Amino acid sequence: MGNGVLIFGATSRIAEFVARRFAEEGKALTLVARSREKLDVLEGDLTARGASAVSTFQVDLGDVSQVEKFLNEQQNFEDDIETVVIAHGFLPDQEAIQNNWDEVASAYEVNLLTPLLIATRVATWFEKQGRGTLAVITSVAGDRGRKSNYVYGAAKGGLSLYLQGIRNRFGKTPIRIIDIRPGFVDTPMTAHLKKGPLFASAESVGDGIVRAIHSGKDIVYLPWFWRFILMIIKLIPEQIFKRLSL
């Protein structure tokens, strides 16, 4: 197994900072995202920052069949990749889509189905190699269902449970499965939201993800204080919680 880093959704603002840190460590990077234009810009930037190699693949990560085709074509990845990051995701407008099944289904394709497909395939690579690290960006939104974002939250929560299962499957091996749960992060995904003191920068979250990968943690809240906020939110009895507007 090589020491390469494979990033799905590499054009995400958070992933960009993850890729920068790995470039500075001289890693070989493989970037997958839907925008050829953005991939080309990233390739130049990461090469200049010290990556030993940068390969890019244009794949629509909101389309299961395209992702499956890509994974089938890249059988040799498993020999070169030590770390896989899954970063793509999309925050839909809850009220606008909650009564529209087609919109809900497409939100699940990008937020849940393609990450599950990738995680499933990566698990078989790592099982064969006996090692490897998979880090997936889920969200604090997956910790408890709320009326303001349950389409997104259920996808992220389902993804967290799936990762927990894979982690348990490999619990006695050196294979690491890391669930990254950010709170609010200032990125294009949240550009429409009013910013407040709970918002973190994409750079600090990207750095936190690289630290989590190096330390091999299981579940990481970013910034750290979200662990305590969610601990309290999860303690609220459902009878009370269902009446709240959080």
Ligand SMILES: NC(=O)c1ccc[n+]([C@@H]2O[C@H](COP(=O)([O-])OP(=O)(O)OC[C@H]3O[C@@H](n4cnc5c(N)ncnc54)[C@H](OP(=O)(O)O)[C@@H]3O)[C@@H](O)[C@H]2O)c1
């Ligand atoms: N920002 C937050 O507050 C926050 C909080 C918790 C978790 N997260 C998670 O963090 C991860 C990174 O997001 P970010 O905040 O860095 O946002 P971002 O900069 O908007 O990045 C989103 C990424 O997902 C891709 N993407 C979005 N919709 C897609 C679709 N329908 N089909 C294919 N690809 C699609 C984007 O591709 P393009 O570049 O081509 O648009 C981009 O690579 C996501 O999984 C997100 O759910 C974010």
